[in-house]
Amino acid sequence: MTPRTDVKLLAAAALLAVAQSGAAAAAPFVVNTGQAPATIDPAYVCDIADNGYVSPLYAPLLTYARKSVAGPDGVTVTAEDSGKIVGNLAESYTVSKDGLTITIKLKPGLKFASGNPLDGPAAAASLNRALKSGGCGSYYMEAAQTGNTQSIAAPDAGTVVITLKKPEPLVVDALTQPNLGMVDVKTVDANGGKDWLATNAAGSGPYMLKSYQPGVRAEFVANPNWSGAAPLETEITVNFISDPSALLLQARNGGANVTLGMPQQALQSLAGAPDLKIVSVPASRWLLASLPNKQAPFDNVKVRQALSYATPYEAILKSVLFGYGDSFYGPFPPAFATFKEELGAARPYDLEKAKALIAESGVPQPIVLDLAIREGLPAHEQIATILQGAWKQIGVDVRITKLSASAFAEAVVVPQKAGALIRFDGPSIQDPAWLLNYDLRCASPYNTANYCSADAEALLDEALPLADAAKRQEIWDKIAALWIEDAPRIPLYADRYTAVLSADVKHWDFSQDGPFELQLWGR
């Protein structure tokens, strides 16, 4: 080999190295996640995780400020500050003294991803679309007070006015949610309406949808018409991978920058891996076992209390969650600002007390309880097995049924619950009123325990119009005390939302309404 050949080879190698480093910098940011959305139409998205896929595409008028959260070394972790609402597409907002009129001033010069102007009329059309959808968009637009909206109008090009029939402070909170993100209604109508929007986007957020294969992959690219801070990554690929083993292998092999939805047991196996970081954020989500409060013998409070004392909370934390969770007992999880330790402390596992309560109840044994779980969730199956073994000791014979996703969704909203369910709960808006409106009200289909307490509902009605936080807190405490005594559900653990990050990820953010504030994630 001549010196000249050496030089040529070295030059070629240098060029190749430069080209490879350029390719790496331009490579899309990859997110692998276990759960695919059923739809990406913001007005019809209902699942809290599905909200996350909508969030990068549709910017809401308002948003929550961010706060710093402890994270792994070298990673800046932020999360929403649910106590502080700020403008997003809106420059400002005001609420009238009587609480009936919300006036929102838009930032000037806003555009949808399509290039269409995002002005007052377009914003009003988007909110009206959500209101009239009949889906979760309607629920959010009215903050659970169905029929409370008088009108949504645009008196001029830069203003949207929402007029209510009676005051509902939570409408302002709801305006931060992806479900009420701005939809380019003109583009939707031109393309055939809601069926088209279920798999396409007509958005206003920091990203546009480059391609979407339901259940397989979504590719996001930065929206050139986005007026906010530039997203940290220009291109993001989200892969939907339902098999936890495949998620784990991909994470281990460096196949993803962020991995979501990995079982805690798999997470535990990654702890200490040099090329990976685990970020874990306390979340206002919790797994619960709801009991059929209207079905005998579970209409007997002693039986429900007995089950709550016969639940091995610590064993669940240890053998299922490997520490990625917290125990509590009550209607509010520890991540709620209104949570109080003295009212929400973990319930002790006390088998003798449980047996005594069953004896006091006077209910003959064995008691049969049908417990439904959603198929494809090994952790829920494991917890159901643990409950089956534990409750057998107090004479409760648990029959576990695995339901398909659709059958389980039906079981959740069926008016008369025939059995117990294991499912996640967690409001998009971390406000007790938002939670209790669907979780506590006797008539709510999402009251998965059919829990009816006239006293608790009266207290909730009393709290809703109050502006004084201290007075509201007093009422939340009274409701918590009633709930704890009635034991309508069994909170199995409070979740810690976890993600696995590759070593080059420097920024990550968590939102209660879905973890995908993608513009805040990056290398």
Next chain:
Amino acid sequence: MMTARNRYGILAPPLAMFALLVLLTLIGPMAWPHNAYDMDFAAVLAPPSWDHPMGTDANGRDVLARFLDGGRLSLLVGVVVMVGGLVPGALLGILAARLGGVVDAFVMRMSDSIAAFPPILLAMAVAIGLGGGLATAVLGVILSTLPFFARLMRSETRRILAMPFIEAARAMGASPALIVMRHVLPHSASTMLVQSAAVFGYGIATLAGLGFVGLGAPIPTAEWGVMITDGMPYALTGQWWIAVFPGLGILLAVSAANMLADRLSGLLRGDGEEVRP
């Protein structure tokens, strides 16, 4: 020339494997101190040790105890599927061959219809349609085996009924039922035995497959297929023992059944017999 002892000696390995499994699963649960359903949260995911030779699972249950308990169920299912498929399948085959015409056409088209579906899919459809659980899963597997037995029995019956000695029996006044009992069944027994051995293994493997997709035994019943499903998420995180031991159980049982079927088939065809000039 190979002696009869030598010839039948080739059946010893599969039969010994069966005997071992049967003994283990029948006597084992009585002899082994751990219970298949007792949870020990102080010993979750413990690797194999003297106390737990096959380790423990995610709920601290002894895998050996579940292996023994689950094996009994899996082997029982193999027998039930074999008998449940053999008896009605053979009966339908005899009726089709003996009566011919519309009955023959009906039975064969029904068999074709059932055989048109991949067996595991048919079993899944039945299990889902009838509400899940072990009984419906077994019923689905049995249904999928019917064409195997019906077609084979029909073919055997037609072959035997065409033999000269059947003509002789008829001439002597033997009734059709007597001909079936005295001639068709004994002469077809060896062929059906081979098929039954194969179906035994198929039944275990298919039920394990159904258990793997969540359509088998209910929680918390120990069954090898369900145990593999439970253990799969742990295979990549180092707790290999939860899935591997029940997998070995299925491998042994199905291999023994298939080996027995192959060797019986070979014996009945006369493989290994010296051909005289």
